[in-house]
Structures are given as C-alpha cells and as structure tokens.
Amino acid sequence: MSEHYYNSKDLAKFGNIADFQKELGEKFFSYYSEVFKDSELSAREKSLIALAVAHAVQCPYCIDAYSSDAFEKGWSEGQMMEAVHVAAAIRGGASLVHGVQMMNKVKEIAM
Amino acid sequence: MRSLKAQHSSLADAHEQVAIIERGRTGDFALVPFQQNLEGSNLYPLKPTEVQIFQVNIGKMCNQVCKHCHVDAGPDRKEIMTRETMQRCLDVLQANDQLQTVDITGGAPEMNPDFRWFVEEVSKLKRNIIVRCNLTIILANKKYHDLPLFYKEHNAEVVSSLPFYTQDRTDRQRGNGVFEDSIKALQMLNDVGYGKEGTDLQLNLVYNPAGAFLPPSQQALEKEYKQALKQRFGIDFNNLYVITNMPISRYLDYLLTSGNYEAYMEKLVNAYNPVAALNVMCRNTISVGWDGYLYDCDFNQMLELKVHCQGQHISDFNIADLNNREIITGQHCYGCTAGSGSSCGGAVA
Numbered sequence: 001m002s003e004h005y006y007n008s009k010d011l012a013k014f015g016n017i018a019d020f021q022k023e024l025g026e027k028f029f030s031y032y033s034e035v036f037k038d039s040e041l042s043a044r045e046k047s048l049i050a051l052a053v054a055h056a057v058q059c060p061y062c063i064d065a066y067s068s069d070a071f072e073k074g075w076s077e078g079q080m081m082e083a084v085h086v087a088a089a090i091r092g093g094a095s096l097v098h099g100v101q102m103m104n105k106v107k108e109i110a111m
Numbered sequence: 112m113r114s115l116k117a118q119h120s121s122l123a124d125a126h127e128q129v130a131i132i133e134r135g136r137t138g139d140f141a142l143v144p145f146q147q148n149l150e151g152s153n154l155y156p157l158k159p160t161e162v163q164i165f166q167v168n169i170g171k172m173c174n175q176v177c178k179h180c181h182v183d184a185g186p187d188r189k190e191i192m193t194r195e196t197m198q199r200c201l202d203v204l205q206a207n208d209q210l211q212t213v214d215i216t217g218g219a220p221e222m223n224p225d226f227r228w229f230v231e232e233v234s235k236l237k238r239n240i241i242v243r244c245n246l247t248i249i250l251a252n253k254k255y256h257d258l259p260l261f262y263k264e265h266n267a268e269v270v271s272s273l274p275f276y277t278q279d280r281t282d283r284q285r286g287n288g289v290f291e292d293s294i295k296a297l298q299m300l301n302d303v304g305y306g307k308e309g310t311d312l313q314l315n316l317v318y319n320p321a322g323a324f325l326p327p328s329q330q331a332l333e334k335e336y337k338q339a340l341k342q343r344f345g346i347d348f349n350n351l352y353v354i355t356n357m358p359i360s361r362y363l364d365y366l367l368t369s370g371n372y373e374a375y376m377e378k379l380v381n382a383y384n385p386v387a388a389l390n391v392m393c394r395n396t397i398s399v400g401w402d403g404y405l406y407d408c409d410f411n412q413m414l415e416l417k418v419h420c421q422g423q424h425i426s427d428f429n430i431a432d433l434n435n436r437e438i439i440t441g442q443h444c445y446g447c448t449a450g451s452g453s454s455c456g457g458a459v460a
Contacts, residue, residue, distance in 0.1 A: 038331065042331065043328070043331065044327070044331060044335070068324060071322070071324065072320065072324045072325065072326070072327055073327045074275065074327065074332065074335065076277065076279065076280075
C-alpha cells in the first residue's frame with residue numbers, strides 16, 4: 001500500500017486501467033481521444049475547458065495534465081487562471097444558488 | 112545575460128554536455144538508448160538519403176542571448192568564419208550541383224563582416240539561399256536596416272524565430288524588447304514584399320516552446336499565428352515551423368537548473384516517432400562549422416561530434432564519402448524524433 005492516495009507517477013499508468021477490463025478501457029480511450037480532436041471546437045479550446053473542469057472536479061492528475069497541455073497549446077498564465085476562476089465561480093454559484101432553497105424553506109416555516 | 116562560455120560554466124564544454132545527455136547528472140539516469148529505438152525502426156545505423164542541403168554556421172556571434180540557444184551564441188562569442196573558409200565552401204558548392212540549398216545560420220550570421228559577400232557569391236552559383244535571421248539584428252544598427260532589401264535582391268528565403276505571438280513568452284525566452292523589435296523587423300520585411308501574396312519572397316517563422324514542454328501541432332499553431340499577427344500588427348508570413356528544443360547547451364542548462372531535465376528527457380523518449388526518425392534532417396543535410404569542420408547537423412556541431420568519415424573538413428569535402436557515412440546519433444537525437452518530429456524546416460511527420 002502506498003503512503004499517499006495520490007501519486008503523480010500514476011498518471012503515466014492511466015492506460016493500465018484497460019488491464020482489468022480491456023473492452024471498456026479501450027472504448028473509453030478511443031472516445032477520449034476522439035473528444036479532444038479538432039472539430040467544432042479546436043483542440044486548443046478543449047484543452048482550456050478541460051483545465052477548468054479539472055479544477056471543478058478537483059482531479060490532481062487532470063490538473064497536472066491539462067496545466068501542461070493548455071500551456072503547451074499557447075494559453076497564457078492569465079487566461080489559464082481566468083479559466084480556473086470560471087470553475088470556481090460555477091462551483092461557488094452552485095452552492096449559493098441553493099441559498100434560494102434555504103430561503104424558500106425558511107419562508108415556509110417562519111411566522 | 113552572458114554565454115555559458117563567458118560564465119566559465121562546465122556546460123560550455125561539449126564533452127561535459129554529451130556525458131550528461133547520455134547518462135544524466137549523476138551518471139545513473141538510464142533511458143531507452145536512441146540506438147535501440149532506431150534498431151526497432153530498422154534505421155540503425157542511420158544513413159543519409161542524399162546530401163542536398165549545405166548548412167553553414169558562419170559564427171557564434173549574436174546580438175541576442177536567448178535562454179534556449181543550442182549554440183551558446185552571444186555578443187561575447189568571437190568565433191566567426193573567415194572569408195578563406197567561405198571560399199572553400201563556395202568551391203565545394205561549385206563542384207557539387209546536388210547541393211541545391213545553402214542554409215546560412217549562426218549566431219546572427221549578418222554580424223560576420225563577410226556575410227554579404229558570401230550571400231552574393233552563393234547567389235551567383237544559382238542556389239536556393241536560406242538565411243536564419245533573428246529579426247532584431249535588422250534594427251540593431253543602422254548598417255543593418257537595409258537587410259530586407261539585400262535579402263530580396265538575392266531572393267533569399269528568410270527564416271526567423273518568433274517563439275510566440277505575444278510579448279511575454281517571446282521576451283522571456285529571447286530577452287526584453289525582442290518581441291517589439293521583431294514585430295518592427297517583420298513589418299520591414301513585409302514592406303519589401305516578404306511573406307506577401309503575389310511575391311515569391313518566402314518569410315517563414317519558427318516557434319519553439321518557451322519552457323520544458325513539446326511544441327503543439329504545427330498546422331493549428333500556424334493558423335493562430337497568422338490570425339494573431341495579422342489582426343494585431345498587420346503582419347503576413349508564409350509558413351510556421353515548430354521546432355522542439357534540444358537538450359543542448361543553454362537549454363540543457365535551463366533544464367538542469369529548473370529541475371526539469373529528467374522529466375523532459377522522459378517526455379522526448381516516450382514521444383519517439385519512427386516516422387519522424389525516418390525523415391530526420393541529418394539524412395539530407397551537411398553542417399559546416401565556423402572553422403570549416405563538417406557535422407551531421409548543427410546540434411552535433413555544438414557537441415563537437417564531427418562526421419564519421421575520412422574527410423572531416425571542408426578542405427577534404429567528398430560527397431560520395433558523406434553520402435555513405437554513418438550518422439552519429441545519441442540521446443539528444445530524441446529531440447528530432449519526438450511527436451511530429453523537428454527539423455530546421457519544422458515538423459517532419
């Protein structure tokens with residue numbers, strides 16, 4: 001058992017998930033590579049979206065991978081941080097919008 | 112910033128560089144040997160297809176001190192090619208019709224006092240001329256302001272580094288103020304017709320990563336460069352070449368001091384592409400050093416790995432021997448075979 005749940009070297013072993021379930025693993029990686037190709041959105045734009053989502057789902061492997069990928073694809077530090085703020089705003093907004101639910105409930109029970 | 116040589120850095124020594132590239136700093140950094148990958152691709156020993164490109168490095172003197180420079184060029188470097196050696200190059204060109212392209216590089220080749228004479232003489236031999244111009248040299252001194260017209264007069268293809276279409280990344284790699292001067296120089300080249308539609312004056316730009324990472328897709332990046340440079344500065348150019356930084360000289364120094372060396376080398380090795388290996392530039396190029404010695408490429412030149420055949424100097428140039436030689440390879444060659452590959456003309460796969 002490793003000392004930490006997350007190990008940065010495990011990122012390079014991502015492809016190994018197909019060892020335990022070949023068919024689903026291969027289907028996933030085929031789909032994954034198709035998603036990130038240039039299409040209606042460019043591969044460059046998708047990389048920045050992936051960076052923001054990586055922060056939203058707080059996946060350290062994804063943050064590692066897409067920080068490098070987005071920078072390699074020419075996004076600046078400022079642009080990348082703005083993308084992280086978009087993720088933060090959505091996550092923050094997702095909490096705050098439930099404040100309406102809280103308000104509704106309080107109004108329902110309050111005199 | 113000064114050159115590694117001026118700083119008396121141990122990395123100014125080519126043998127020290129080769130030792131680190133082959134075995135790492137501590138001598139125990141083992142990656143798949145490049146030769147093993149070549150063998151797997153049925154390319155070992157690596158042999159030339161046919162030497163057609165005659166690349167001449169006419170000196171290490173430069174007005175810039177870029178952080179990634181594999182030549183360790185700079186204003187403090189005084190090694191430049193003499194007119195006598197240039198004449199020997201011209202003699203070789205005269206005797207060998209198959210050397211159709213003459214690729215002139217440096218340093219800033221324009222700083223060699225015999226640069227214009229050499230270009231004029233090559234031009235008389237009716238060869239394709241490439242000048243690797245760093246752009247800022249055009250503005251560095253009044254005597255260089257007419258370079259765009261000089262290039263035009265000799266129909267030279269101009270290949271220029273512009274690491275990115277934004278100031279921050281460019282200046283971080285090439286020094287403060289380089290981006291602004293590069294933009295002005297590109298506009299001067301456009302003004303005489305370079306990169307413009309309806310002329311055959313070729314202006315090609317070179318992207319190389321400003322950090323420890325590999326270049327993105329050449330095709331996609333060219334589109335972005337064209338859009339950004341046109342919109343922001345009204346600049347036109349023909350092609351963008353994306354080039355991978357080689358773990359040599361000042362870039363090697365950067366990798367070591369920033370702690371990125373091992374990860375970068377692993378990245379290069381993992382991205383080995385047999386198609387890129389098949390098309391590496393050393394198979395059709397011969398590189399001449401400022402002192403007339405012959406090398407498989409500009410990188411082997413900086414590592415002082417002379418060609419593996421009898422005639423190792425321009426005065427003993429023998430095209431048949433060179434076409435039959437074994438190209439010297441090492442771990443640094445992964446820089447040319449990673450991903451889409453890398454050459455003086457950009458991606459190769």
